[in-house]
Amino acid sequence: MLQNLVPGTVLTPTWLAGQGVSRDLALRYVTSGWLERVGRGAYQRRGDSVDWQGAVHTLQTQLGLTVHVAGLSALQLKGLGHYLSMGKEASVLLVSDGAERLPAWFSGKEWGAEIVHRCVQLFDFSENLPLTVVEHKGFSVRVSPPERAAFEMIYCVDGNSAFDHARTVFDGLGALRPQEVQKLLEACRSVRVKRLFLWMARDCAHPWLKHVDPDRVDLGSGKRVVYDGGELDRELLITVPRRKEDADV
Incomplete structure (x- = not known):
């Protein structure tokens, strides 16, 4: 997933699902520090500037x-x-x-x-x-x-x-x-x-x-x-x- 994302953009559940990442898994990635929320139902790579x-x-x-x-x-x-x-x-x-x-x-x-x-x-x-x-x-x-x-x-x-x-x-x-x-x-x-x-x-x-x-x-x-x-x-x-x-x- 991290290899396929485009730096500087937002990640939506639709895109994440295409990468095999469910909503629950996305939340686990937030907890683990790989992703951070942009808003409800949207994420970015932690530390990324969007x-x-x-x-x-x-x-x-x-x-x-x-x-x-x-x-x-x-x-x-x-x-x-x-x-x-x-x-x-x-x-x-x-x-x-x-x-x-x-x-x-x-x-x-x-x-x-x-x-x-x-x-x-x-x-x-x-x-x-x-x-x-x-x-x-x-x-x-x-x-x-x-x-x-x-x-x-x-x-x-x-x-x-x-x-x-x-x-x-x-x-x-x-x-x-x-x-x-x-x-x-x-x-x-x-x-x-x-x-x-x-x-x-x-x-x-x-x-x-x-x-x-x-x-x-x-x-x-x-x-x-x-x-x-x-x-x-x-x-x-x-x-x-x-x-x-x-x-x-």
Whole structure:
């Protein structure tokens, strides 16, 4: 068992059973000093250091959950969220593609970061959308690729400050793959997110936008208030920050 475990990760009863270790035997290992509890029904090797990435690896591999690192958090792990701190007290966004509950040992433990978990059905056929991985301390964690992370970031915009932050981060997304952007625009269920994504791409003048066909995207009808006190973008029918020359009037 000790040879097969991945250092820096949590051990669940499911994994332990696969190694021939019953719950009673696991408790004996705790008593003997080989294992220590992480929470109810979860363990780690005594003296091991497990961070939130190691815990997420366990959720994904041992429990088979769809949860993944998403939005701004995924962009930061990929080196694209230059304006987001991931140090102590940082906020980490985890997204599940459907209704999914995280175990109590995970949600009840302090991981050195604020963990935000959302169950979001943002895309049709989300199970067919690929994720990417980030290597960390000898194991991998599944995260959203930059294109999907950008949509998830915009989905979380809930006020002017969050809008401005997302717009700043979006400015650094000049290398998105237009084929993936097109696929996600067509699969995205949120009219608000699709319109705002296209507005940010246009406002940042990203070159990949010219390879995206908005006519194949259902942008709905009617106006959407996205930015309080802003002005209406007449093409995409969303409120956005006023242009500087208008704000100075």
